[in-house]
Amino acid sequence: MRVMVMVKATEDSEAGVMPSSELAEAMGRFNEELVNAGVMLAGDGLKPSSQGKRVAFDGPRRTVTDGPFAETRELVAGYWIWEVKDMAEAVEWVKRCPNPMPGPSEIEIRPLYELSDFDEVMTPEATELHERTRRRLAGEHN
Structure with a gap:
């Protein structure tokens, strides 16, 4: 199972x-421990929301809003993508993580959808399109 592990923003992270x-x-x-265990697939820190943008969709319209964004506790300051056997393993890894912020902080774990989760709505053409994209991202050809 793949999960996204999100380090929630704090006032310090939003201040840079x-x-x-x-x-x-x-x-x-x-x-390094995560990589050596074969758990970590990707991960990075995010710059403060003051350097970001949001794009809101309403039908064909797109509205761009410049950061910073309100509600710091709802923002993400960094993330990992992990491959774990289940949510319990993800929780155990997070519990081993150093506190990612100088003060109180929070980490959220969310499972990622897999293509198989969409079997009921996927046409053969859509499945092939998504699989072809996945293969290209993985560095495969054809």
């Missing part, structure tokens, strides 16, 4: 406060 050298090293060791 960089982690201490100790925290950067501890997170590097944790990431």
Whole structure:
């Protein structure tokens, strides 16, 4: 099962406060442990929402809003994509994570949809299109 593990933003992360050298090293060791265990597929930190944009959709209209965005506790400051056997394994890994922020912080874990979750609505053509895209992302050909 693939999961997205999201480090929630804090006032410090939204202000662009960089982690201490100790925290950067501890997170590097944790990431290395995840990679060595075959769990981590991807991950990165996100710059503050003041450097971001949101695009709202309403039918054919698109409205672009510049950051920063309100409700810091609802924003994401970083993420990982992990491959785990189940949610319990993901929780155990998160519990081993160093506190990702200088003060109180929160990490959210969400399962990702797999193509098979859409079997009821997928046509053979749509399935092939998505599979072809997946293969290209994985560096495969054809």
